[in-house]
Amino acid sequence: xxxxxxxxxxxxxxxxxxxxxxxxxxxxxxxxxxxxxxxxxxxxxxxxxxxxxxxxxxxxxxxxxxxxxxxxxxxxxxxxxxxxxxxxxxxxxxxxxxxxxxxxxxxxxxxxxxxxxxxxxxxxxxxxxxxxxxxxxxxx
Numbered sequence: 233x234x235x236x237x238x239x240x241x242x243x244x245x246x247x248x249x250x251x252x253x254x255x256x257x258x259x260x261x262x263x264x265x266x267x268x269x270x271x272x273x274x275x276x277x278x279x280x281x282x283x284x285x286x287x288x289x290x291x292x293x294x295x296x297x298x299x300x301x302x303x304x305x306x307x308x309x310x311x312x313x314x315x316x317x318x319x320x321x322x323x324x325x326x327x328x329x330x331x332x333x334x335x336x337x338x339x340x341x342x343x344x345x346x347x348x349x350x351x352x353x354x355x356x357x358x359x360x361x362x363x364x365x366x367x368x369x370x371x372x
Contacts, residue, residue, distance in 0.1 A: 270353030
């Protein structure tokens, strides 16, 4: 079983959920992780770094281990490159349910803080991200 914590375009209702996850997910559960969330309004997606704030998303479970290869491609992650050379890097993190009870570990795609600065990320204080498409599905 592969578990991935998603907080951006891979969340249910977002564009990349439909492309990469729909029909492949065996379960989805609202979840919280520790980190800092940033938005890139000019790019249309967010990124998460390690940190002490709360980031809200979902834990998606899959029974197909090859799914990580597809997600790695989407997130421009190559495990053979140094972390700072990837768009995102994949790491195991601890996640909690919305009731703050531990849900165990899940993969998560994080961004190196230097890349956040380079891409002019804006911190999302609420820890919750939604795309313009989520609010206006016909606009994109």
